[in-house]
Amino acid sequence: MTSAALAQTIADVVVGNHILARQGVVDGFGHISSRHPEDPGKYLLSCSRAPELVSADDIMVFDLDSNPVNGDARNPYLERFIHGEIYRVRPDVQAIVHSHSPSVIPFAASSARLKPIYHMSGFLTGETHVFDMRHRFGCTDMLVRNRDHGAALAAELGQKGVVLMRGHGFVACGPSIPVAVYRAIYTEKNADLQQRAITLGGDVTYLDDEEARLTEATNRGVVARPWELWKRQVQQG
Amino acid sequence: MTSAALAQTIADVVVGNHILARQGVVDGFGHISSRHPEDPGKYLLSCSRAPELVSADDIMVFDLDSNPVNGDARNPYLERFIHGEIYRVRPDVQAIVHSHSPSVIPFAASSARLKPIYHMSGFLTGETHVFDMRHRFGCTDMLVRNRDHGAALAAELGQKGVVLMRGHGFVACGPSIPVAVYRAIYTEKNADLQQRAITLGGDVTYLDDEEARLTEATNRGVVARPWELWKRQVQQG
Amino acid sequence: MTSAALAQTIADVVVGNHILARQGVVDGFGHISSRHPEDPGKYLLSCSRAPELVSADDIMVFDLDSNPVNGDARNPYLERFIHGEIYRVRPDVQAIVHSHSPSVIPFAASSARLKPIYHMSGFLTGETHVFDMRHRFGCTDMLVRNRDHGAALAAELGQKGVVLMRGHGFVACGPSIPVAVYRAIYTEKNADLQQRAITLGGDVTYLDDEEARLTEATNRGVVARPWELWKRQVQQG
Amino acid sequence: MTSAALAQTIADVVVGNHILARQGVVDGFGHISSRHPEDPGKYLLSCSRAPELVSADDIMVFDLDSNPVNGDARNPYLERFIHGEIYRVRPDVQAIVHSHSPSVIPFAASSARLKPIYHMSGFLTGETHVFDMRHRFGCTDMLVRNRDHGAALAAELGQKGVVLMRGHGFVACGPSIPVAVYRAIYTEKNADLQQRAITLGGDVTYLDDEEARLTEATNRGVVARPWELWKRQVQQG
Numbered sequence: 001m002t003s004a005a006l007a008q009t010i011a012d013v014v015v016g017n018h019i020l021a022r023q024g025v026v027d028g029f030g031h032i033s034s035r036h037p038e039d040p041g042k043y044l045l046s047c048s049r050a051p052e053l054v055s056a057d058d059i060m061v062f063d064l065d066s067n068p069v070n071g072d073a074r075n076p077y078l079e080r081f082i083h084g085e086i087y088r089v090r091p092d093v094q095a096i097v098h099s100h101s102p103s104v105i106p107f108a109a110s111s112a113r114l115k116p117i118y119h120m121s122g123f124l125t126g127e128t129h130v131f132d133m134r135h136r137f138g139c140t141d142m143l144v145r146n147r148d149h150g151a152a153l154a155a156e157l158g159q160k161g162v163v164l165m166r167g168h169g170f171v172a173c174g175p176s177i178p179v180a181v182y183r184a185i186y187t188e189k190n191a192d193l194q195q196r197a198i199t200l201g202g203d204v205t206y207l208d209d210e211e212a213r214l215t216e217a218t219n220r221g222v223v224a225r226p227w228e229l230w231k232r233q234v235q236q237g
Numbered sequence: 238m239t240s241a242a243l244a245q246t247i248a249d250v251v252v253g254n255h256i257l258a259r260q261g262v263v264d265g266f267g268h269i270s271s272r273h274p275e276d277p278g279k280y281l282l283s284c285s286r287a288p289e290l291v292s293a294d295d296i297m298v299f300d301l302d303s304n305p306v307n308g309d310a311r312n313p314y315l316e317r318f319i320h321g322e323i324y325r326v327r328p329d330v331q332a333i334v335h336s337h338s339p340s341v342i343p344f345a346a347s348s349a350r351l352k353p354i355y356h357m358s359g360f361l362t363g364e365t366h367v368f369d370m371r372h373r374f375g376c377t378d379m380l381v382r383n384r385d386h387g388a389a390l391a392a393e394l395g396q397k398g399v400v401l402m403r404g405h406g407f408v409a410c411g412p413s414i415p416v417a418v419y420r421a422i423y424t425e426k427n428a429d430l431q432q433r434a435i436t437l438g439g440d441v442t443y444l445d446d447e448e449a450r451l452t453e454a455t456n457r458g459v460v461a462r463p464w465e466l467w468k469r470q471v472q473q474g
Numbered sequence: 475m476t477s478a479a480l481a482q483t484i485a486d487v488v489v490g491n492h493i494l495a496r497q498g499v500v501d502g503f504g505h506i507s508s509r510h511p512e513d514p515g516k517y518l519l520s521c522s523r524a525p526e527l528v529s530a531d532d533i534m535v536f537d538l539d540s541n542p543v544n545g546d547a548r549n550p551y552l553e554r555f556i557h558g559e560i561y562r563v564r565p566d567v568q569a570i571v572h573s574h575s576p577s578v579i580p581f582a583a584s585s586a587r588l589k590p591i592y593h594m595s596g597f598l599t600g601e602t603h604v605f606d607m608r609h610r611f612g613c614t615d616m617l618v619r620n621r622d623h624g625a626a627l628a629a630e631l632g633q634k635g636v637v638l639m640r641g642h643g644f645v646a647c648g649p650s651i652p653v654a655v656y657r658a659i660y661t662e663k664n665a666d667l668q669q670r671a672i673t674l675g676g677d678v679t680y681l682d683d684e685e686a687r688l689t690e691a692t693n694r695g696v697v698a699r700p701w702e703l704w705k706r707q708v709q710q711g
Numbered sequence: 712m713t714s715a716a717l718a719q720t721i722a723d724v725v726v727g728n729h730i731l732a733r734q735g736v737v738d739g740f741g742h743i744s745s746r747h748p749e750d751p752g753k754y755l756l757s758c759s760r761a762p763e764l765v766s767a768d769d770i771m772v773f774d775l776d777s778n779p780v781n782g783d784a785r786n787p788y789l790e791r792f793i794h795g796e797i798y799r800v801r802p803d804v805q806a807i808v809h810s811h812s813p814s815v816i817p818f819a820a821s822s823a824r825l826k827p828i829y830h831m832s833g834f835l836t837g838e839t840h841v842f843d844m845r846h847r848f849g850c851t852d853m854l855v856r857n858r859d860h861g862a863a864l865a866a867e868l869g870q871k872g873v874v875l876m877r878g879h880g881f882v883a884c885g886p887s888i889p890v891a892v893y894r895a896i897y898t899e900k901n902a903d904l905q906q907r908a909i910t911l912g913g914d915v916t917y918l919d920d921e922e923a924r925l926t927e928a929t930n931r932g933v934v935a936r937p938w939e940l941w942k943r944q945v946q947q948g
Contacts, residue, residue, distance in 0.1 A: 028937025029831070048933075050940035078933075100831065105904045109828050111913035117346050118404045119379035120266070120337060134919070141925035142830035142918075167829050167918050193342045199436050199673070199910050202348035207379075207404050208371070214378035222285075222315075226265025229287035354583050355641050356616035357503070357574060430579045436673050436910070439585035444616075444641050445608070451615035459522075459552075463502025466524035591820050592878050593853035594740070594811060667816045673910050676822035681853075681878050682845070688852035696759075696789075700739025703761035 005037045010059050012177045013044055018234040020097065021052035025184050030099040030169070032184075033083040034177055036061065043087050047074040064088045065147065079143050082171055085150030086157060093173045095180035100169035103191035108164040112198070114191055115206040121190035122207060122215030123161040123174075123183050131156040132166040142168045162187050178227040179220060242274045247296050249414045250281055255471040257334065258289035262421050267336040267406070269421075270320040271414055273298065277328070280320050284311040301325045302384065315380050319408055322387030323394065330410045332417035337406035340428035345401040349435070351428060352443040358427040359444060359452030360398040360411075360420050368393040369403040379405045399424050415464040416457060479511045484533050486651045487518055492708040494571065495526035499658050504573040504643070506658075507557040508651055510535065517561050521548040538562045539621065552617050556645055559624030560631065567647045569654035574643035577665035582638040586672070588665055589680040595664040596681060596689030597635040597648075597657050605630040606640040616642045636661050652701040653694060716748045721770050723888045724755055729945040731808065732763035736895050741810040741880070743895075744794040745888055747772065754798050758785040775799045776858065789854050793882055796861030797868065804884045806891035811880035814902035819875040823909070825902055826917040832901035833918060833926030834872040834885075834894050842867040843877040853879045873898050889938040890931060 002010075013034050020026045028050045036042035046058040060076060061069045066084035068076060083096050107114045108130060116124040131153050133140055142165075144150050157163040157171065161183050164170045172187055174180035197204045207215065239247075250271050257263045265287045273279035283295040297313060298306045303321035305313060320333050344351045344365075351365040368390050370377055379402075381387050394400040394408065398420050401407045409424055411417035434441045444452065476484075487508050494500045502524045510516035520532040534550060535543045540558035542550060557570050581588045582604060590598040605627050607614055616639075618624050631637040631645065635657050638644045646661055648654035671678045681689065713721075724745050731737045739761045747753035757769040771787060772780045777795035779787060794807050818825045819841060827835040842864050844851055853876075855861050868874040868882065872894050875881045883898055885891035908915045918926065 028940045105829050106908035109908050109915050110911045112911040118342050139921040141929040195907055196432055197343035197346050200347045200349040204346050210376040218378040229265045355579050433669055434580035434583050437584045437586040441583050447613040455615040466502045592816050670906055671817035671820050674821045674823040678820050684850040692852040703739045
């Protein structure tokens with residue numbers, strides 16, 4: 001039987017999928033998961049489906065080895081190991097987004113580093129790392145297809161909220177579904193704004209590390225405001 | 238009891254919120270206020286809510302110290318001091334917009350200066366100043382959280398219609414709600430157009446100060462035309 | 475009494491307004507006119523209204539001095555002289571669009587010249603001229619407010635289909651309403667594409683003048699196809 | 712009588728038209744064809760109509776010389792020879808898209824070469840060729856108007872999935888309608904992302920040829936996921 005807490009988390013994962021689609025952070029690809037609210041050794045993630053089309057019935061349960069539990073035989077995302085391996089080493093993380101959003105890909109391919117350009121993205125404190133699978137695994141199809149790939153990605157992420165993936169996309173995580181969604185959306189926005197700032201040709205001033213830390217603390221306190229808006233927008237269709 | 242004048246101003250603040258959201262000048266964050274039509278020592282501003290969702294019931298009344306009047310205990314915007322301190326020193330100002338709109342942030346982070354690139358934004362006459370809180374207040378969470386912050390911002394604004402805020406956004410103000418909304422929208426547009434012009438690599442000719450002054454006078458006379466369009470667009474949903 | 479030919483032209487001017495709004499070529503400002511189908515010494519243009527909101531009842535008739543006929547006392551566009559003075563010197567022109575569209579403004583401010591980057595915009599053959607009012611009229615509010623302004627603009631246009639206006643926008647004209655609308659839309663598109671091509675940093679190859687001439691002849695023959703699409707899109711709302 | 716296989720292919724050509732329009736890959740111009748499912752010496756292509764407006768009744772049948780069969784006298788696309796000549800020399804190709812999409816045109820005009828910037832566009836392995844009609848045919852109206860033009864284009868395409876056309880657009884092809892549509896959409900996306908990466912000013916790392924080959928194989932296996940989304944989006948209007 002599904003508890004109220006689990007039903008609520010599943011509903012939030014579904015709405016998180018729809019929000020990310022509407023905000024242009026995911027298209028036919030990309031996914032969002034939540035740690036299981038009653039078992040930190042499990043996580044919730046849709047079967048292989050475009051985020052805009054995900055409904056509650058699509059949500060599967062995986063253990064941290066990224067095996068489906070209860071013999072669920074539906075087709076999972078190939079890259080579910082992103083989720084399992086980050087949950088394994090980051091007990092603070094409750095939700096994870098994987099995306100190929102358009103403003104972030106250029107930074108994932110460039111030697112230019114993504115940095116926080118305004119107070120909305122203080123979670124990008126310091127330079128954001130870029131995970132390059134080729135350094136350790138040679139030429140691949142770029143997908144995080146197994147536990148080794150996932151563990152290497154989690155190591156590059158470290159204790160941060162975001163890591164880029166060369167030639168692929170990025171991962172954002174956080175202590176709740178709204179915060180992980182917020183970070184995914186504002187990683188995309190920050191990348192867009194930073195690219196525009198660079199093309200102005202002047203000197204660009206990024207947030208100081210201390211400013212970034214302070215804004216991040218403030219933003220966690222107001223995340224309910226955009227979350228309410230984003231939910232309303234997807235519920236109105 | 239609410240007078241007809243007050244009811245009309247509240248309605249205009251609400252529609253101003255919706256227009257700014259539809260035009261992409263505000264998202265989950267940002268706000269618009271009006272000076273109280275019957276008491277220049279007070280102003281009208283929504284409680285803490287995403288602009289797209291603001292309705293007449295959300296509008297609170299504040300004194301110029303940015304304290305809510307009538308014991309209104311709802312949650313106010315943290316940055317209401319932007320409004321109170323500008324109304325205090327600028328008796329000509331009847332409406333104020335605060336925004337993080339996407340084309341303006343790059344100029345708020347860059348040494349490149351925002352300048353009027355066409356006749357629609359003559360109100361940007363001369364170079365637009367950039368307020369940097371760090372110069373006076375050190376590292377903060379970048380928010381205008383108290384009267385001192387607000388007064389410093391108002392001083393940087395001076396007698397102009399727009400001031401940028403480093404790592405944060407901008408403020409536009411004007412002698413009426415339609416003019417403040419117009420200036421916020423065309424600040425965003427001008428920033429976008431200027432960024433594109435810079436990337437063409439040629440020499441860019443901005444409006445001469447006298448041209449800017451003359452276009453600004455003309456535009457105030459025709460602001461009813463776009464205002465009618467913007468209202469119609471948000472009323473049709 | 476309105477003849478069938480006049481009623482059809484008025485309907486096409488209205489739908490032209492709506493198409494230009496939907497395509498992002500005009501917003502609260504900008505206008506489209508047609509030469510009167512039964513009197514080449516007159517033209518049809520809306521009263522001062524945002525193009526998206528124009529209906530058949532808004533269409534006024536002007537003589538080539540840009541005075542309203544039949545004592546029509548409604549508020550006209552300030553810049554109607556653009557239309558009257560071009561119709562006066564260009565008997566081949568049957569329709570005119572004035573716009574501030576976003577990709578064109580940067581070229582109207584830059585020393586970089588707009589050139590045809592693909593076969594859709596062969597009408598931009600050769601370099602497109604930029605009309606700068608300041609050279610002849612000194613500092614103004616940039617508007618084409620009288621017959622002298624309009625005549626100077628028409629002289630800069632010469633025998634071409636498009637002329638840019640420094641710090642302001644552009645004018646596109648053609649032998650029919652669909653062709654003028656087509657040219658306005660593809661002037662905007664070409665400017666956008668050329669700006670992107672420039673930022674790639676390589677050498678850009680524009681259409682040869684002879685290629686431009688040949689594509690222009692072809693495109694006039696297929697303009698009914700996009701016109702049908704654009705009409706359908708605005709009629710479906 | 713129309714067989715079930717043919718009816719299904721016609722339905723997929725129609726939905727492919729609508730998907731490409733909704734994704735911004737075609738506007739009033741551009742087209743998609745399929746090889747005839749029961750006769751490899753014929754192909755299916757709409758009569759001359761904007762893709763968004765194409766319905767099943769518009770689909771014509773052509774032989775590989777690009778002559779309509781069964782005496783169909785409707786107005787065909789001038790550039791149908793793109794399709795016939797590629798089907799002739801590429802038996803592996805089952806579907807072809809021709810487009811003027813906005814991010815690709817700049818690469819079709821520039822000496823900068825389009826390359827795969829992420830795993831979604833591994834089909835762009837190696838540098839993408841640019842077909843320039845002028846080298847062989849001198850100044851033309853840039854259209855692929857006859858068999859000689861089409862054969863020259865097919866030769867420039869070679870065994871690849873995409874070829875650009877200088878001053879014009881591009882062609883994407885594939886072993887099925889969903890794959891050809893996927894390649895057209897991700898050619899547009901890759902061009903956009905590569906342009907942004909270039910403007911960041913750092914070094915850009917593109918996919919290694921072996922990475923591109925491996926991602927291409929993977930992507931063919933998951934194309935049903937975005938195809939399901941794209942179909943749903945156009946069916947909901």
